[in-house]
Amino acid sequence: MRNDHQAAEKTRPSGDARTASICCPTDHAPIRLDGDVLVCPNCGLVGRLVGNIPSLMAEADPFYEGKYVNRTKFVPPNDGFLATLPFRIVLFGYPNEVAAALKPGAKVVEIGCAGGVDWFGRRYHMIGMDLSRKGLEIAGENYAQVVQCNATRIPLADASVDGVISACLFEHLTNEDKASMLSECRRVLKPGGKVVFFYDIKTENSVIARYRACRPDLYQTLFLDGDGHLGYTSVDENRAVFQDAGFKIIREVFHERTAVLASPVWYKLSRWPGIPGRVAQVMHFLGSGALRLPWLGLLWAVDCTVGRLLPATFARGMTTIAVKP
Numbered sequence: 001m002r003n004d005h006q007a008a009e010k011t012r013p014s015g016d017a018r019t020a021s022i023c024c025p026t027d028h029a030p031i032r033l034d035g036d037v038l039v040c041p042n043c044g045l046v047g048r049l050v051g052n053i054p055s056l057m058a059e060a061d062p063f064y065e066g067k068y069v070n071r072t073k074f075v076p077p078n079d080g081f082l083a084t085l086p087f088r089i090v091l092f093g094y095p096n097e098v099a100a101a102l103k104p105g106a107k108v109v110e111i112g113c114a115g116g117v118d119w120f121g122r123r124y125h126m127i128g129m130d131l132s133r134k135g136l137e138i139a140g141e142n143y144a145q146v147v148q149c150n151a152t153r154i155p156l157a158d159a160s161v162d163g164v165i166s167a168c169l170f171e172h173l174t175n176e177d178k179a180s181m182l183s184e185c186r187r188v189l190k191p192g193g194k195v196v197f198f199y200d201i202k203t204e205n206s207v208i209a210r211y212r213a214c215r216p217d218l219y220q221t222l223f224l225d226g227d228g229h230l231g232y233t234s235v236d237e238n239r240a241v242f243q244d245a246g247f248k249i250i251r252e253v254f255h256e257r258t259a260v261l262a263s264p265v266w267y268k269l270s271r272w273p274g275i276p277g278r279v280a281q282v283m284h285f286l287g288s289g290a291l292r293l294p295w296l297g298l299l300w301a302v303d304c305t306v307g308r309l310l311p312a313t314f315a316r317g318m319t320t321i322a323v324k325p
C-alpha cells in the first residue's frame, strides 16, 4: 500500500501544462499527475505521461501508430480570401470553414489531428488528440496540448471547449463510434460551441460508383481496408448522426461531385483493369507531381461551379458545421 503522505508529496494537481484540463475518460473527474502516472481520484490509474505526451491508452494501436503523421505547415499572412486561398485548393476549404466558425483565441479540440495544422496552433488554444503518438509528437510543437486517446472517450470536462474539429477521421469510425464521438463532443462543448468535421462519404459519384460495381474487391481493398475506412455513410445517414446527437447543422459543403477527382483517388482507380485503369493512370499523373497544384485548382473551380449543379449524393466528401444549441 502506498503511504498517503508520500503520495500527497509526490502528487501534484494537473497544473502541469502537459496535463492541464485533462479529465478521467470514464467519470470526467480532473486527473492528478503522480510522477509520470495519471491518476483519477475515483478509478485510480488511467494513463501515463510518455515523454511529454499524456497517454490514456494501455498499448499502442497496431494499425494507426505512426501511420498518419501529416502536418499542414502553411500559415497565411492574414485572414483575407487570397491569403487563405491555398487552403481552399489543397484542403477543400476545411481550415477556412474552421476559421469562419470559431473566433481566434477559442479553445478548440482537434480529434485525429496527426501532425496538426500550424495555422490552428497560432490561432486557437489547441488541444490535439489522436490514437497515434508519432503524429502527436509533431502536433505538440504547435498545439498548446496533445493527448493520446480515443475519439469515443474525450478526456475533458463537460462544457469546457468552444469547438471540436476533425479532418479525415469520421470515415475511420464505425456507426456506433461516430455516435459515441458526437455524444462526447456535445458533452465537452459549451452551449453555442461548434463542430467542424471534414470527411469522406458514401458516394454516387459516377466514376467511383462504376468502379465499385465493376470491381467490389478492389474497392474494398483500396478505398476501405487500406486506409482503415470502416465504411462510408451517405449524406442523409451523416446528417442523422449529427442530429441524433443533439446538434443543429448550420452549414454543409460538398466536395468532388464530378469526374475531376484528386490524384490519390485516381491512383486507386488506376488498378481498374483495361481502358478505365489506363485513363485513371493518366489522370493520376496529371494530378500529381508538377501539375498537382494546377490540378487541385481546377478541382476547386469545378467544385464551386459545375459541381454545385449535381446532387449532393455525388460528393465524395463533405464538411459539416453544426452547433450545440
Ligand SMILES: C[S@@+](CC[C@H](N)C(=O)[O-])C[C@H]1O[C@@H](n2cnc3c(N)ncnc32)[C@H](O)[C@@H]1O
Binding pocket: 064, 065, 068, 069, 070, 111, 112, 113, 114, 115, 129, 130, 131, 132, 135, 149, 150, 151, 152, 166, 167, 168, 169, 172
Ligand atoms: C486519415 S488520418 C487524418 C489526419 C489529419 N487530420 C489530416 O487531415 O491529415 C486519421 C487520423 O485519425 C486518427 N484516428 C483514427 N481513429 C481514431 C480514434 N478512434 N480516435 C482518435 N484518433 C483516431 C489516426 O491515428 C490518424 O492520425
Ligand SMILES: [Zn+2]
Binding pocket: 024, 025, 026, 027, 028, 029, 040, 041, 042, 043, 044, 046
Ligand atoms: Zn475515473
